[in-house]
Amino acid sequence: MTAVAERIAEIGTLRSRHKSWMRSESAQGLALISPTLIFAMVMLVVPILVVIAHSFWTQNYLTIDRTFTLEQYRIALTEPIYRDLLLRSLWISLVVSAATVILAYPIAYFISFHGGRHKSLWLFLITIPFWTSYLLRVMSWKVVLGFNGVLNSALLGMGIISEPSPAFLYNTTAVVITLAHAWAAFAILPIFVSLEKVDRTLIEAATDLGDNPLRSFLRVTLPLSIPGVVSAILIVMIPTVGDFITPKMVGGKDGVMIATAIQAQFGKGANWPLGAALSVATMIVVSAMAGATVLLLRGMARLAR
């Protein structure tokens, strides 16, 4: 009798617990974001799973052989051509993110500390290049760096060189310049935000305790803006590794990056599993490199104290 009563009470609490979860804030929150969540799952997670699945298969002309194999990874990681392309891509993205952040920091600093009433105007001006398509921006770098381009004409006109130099375009440097320019705004914004959050009284306190402007920058402003620098590096580094258009347009033979090889496998090469394995390998390596960079920067910021 009592056992039955207890059992009934138990079911009651279970039911009410279930009900209370349905009414809880977390359930409401999940319900609220479910359309976007489902959309993100379908458009992001599923394609990645498809790519990962392909990377363990093999392709025979037009048919996919779905037996599990690590063969594609062996090729992707040991074939000199792919290894070199991957290393070059990583190197280029590293150089691009370093260059972008080094160029973006002073701009962000200027806007934050000396922008005065015109901060939003400055930020608006920075976004202006985005009003044209990326393709056009890359093309205009071709115009600047090309054999008969702006740079060559200017150098010729000033008498610094006697004949146009082909050295500016179709190489790694051209890729770095173009990418650094393209991603500048994405680096300026997070650095700007973190500089805005630096309490100006802290800089006064550092000055009061004997620091000149350079020292107070190195000991207070820079360490406190490191989160912005880290996000800027990640924002620039991760997408540039897999960039396809820029190396294709201005990279020439020397500027080829891993994305070109991946595209070739999915296209002319007709080897989707190899392309997938290259993609997955790139993703993993980029994540590792991004993580290492973050740790390195944090360590350096700690040392700067």
Added chain:
Amino acid sequence: MIEIRDVTRAYGTFKALDAASLSIGEGEFFSLLGPSGCGKTTLLRMIAGFDNPTSGSILVDGQPMDGIPANRRPTNMVFQSYAIFPHLNVEQNVAYGLKRRNLEAAEEKRRVEEALAQVSLSGLGKRRATELSGGQRQRVALARALVMRPKVLLLDEPLSALDKKLREQMQVELRHLQQTVGITFVLVTHDQYEALAMSDRIAVMFGGRIAQVAAPKEIYQKPVNRQVADFLGGMNFVKADLVEEEAQAIVVDTAGFGRIRTEKPAAYRSDGGNATLGIRPERLRVLWDDETASHEVAGRVIDRHYFGEITHLIVEVPGFEKPLSVTETNSFGADDIPVGAPIRLAYDPDALVALAD
């Protein structure tokens, strides 16, 4: 220790500080007191070097400070927001300014620990700045400035963010600390009780001008004008007719208090026959039962405000244009006097001070 000579700070046509002159002695606890916007913080920031006078000069320890940046001045500051470096722990915060002095590691550690002990924070050196309470942050800011052994310590409303109890405790500690280390303290505050409780001398400022510089008791008992009198606590203002003006004193007639002879304030300017007298609410004493005094007025209680240890009585007295405000301790039952009751008040004619407008 500090000489302020004719210092003006103008922003366009607005003068935040208008020809202020001041001399602060060595080892003195000096307060700049005034309402917000009176120029007290501007003056403090100019002593620290964060702002420069439009004209006039500031000397610290005999050295003119013109053109000397804040980082090379023998002053240190405790900021209103404390400005504790969030990326450093307590020890690193306190040692921040010492790093540049190239001390031996052991000596640096000793001085940091000494400073932390001075502000009763021993043992909290490894705490992160974000893990501290408001009172502790204030102590870290204090230790960080004291460890530099400055000639002058500047404090910008250091207690304003603390709750009442902690604030009162810190007032006592700050005063004690100042007497121990013997450094000149310059405190900016808008809290008159804080200034009265801690300072050797106070400068009261209004609208960019220094109205009065004196010891707390003198400022409170002999304010030079109505503004100063009003800012430093309750004051009953009484209109009076001037009878005679002497070199040091004036003789006036008042409707309620009769003929009074009182000291003439330095800023007093005769404007025909009118004068203003003031008497603090606590200088009016309730006369109980058949008690009498040589000087007394009679009236009726029209309002009563209870404050725990004291009661404010608002008393209407015939002949006065405004009711008198009276503060009485509750030891004798002032909190039981009913509204509407007739009342007699004793006063000391010496407590009536003449005020310039």
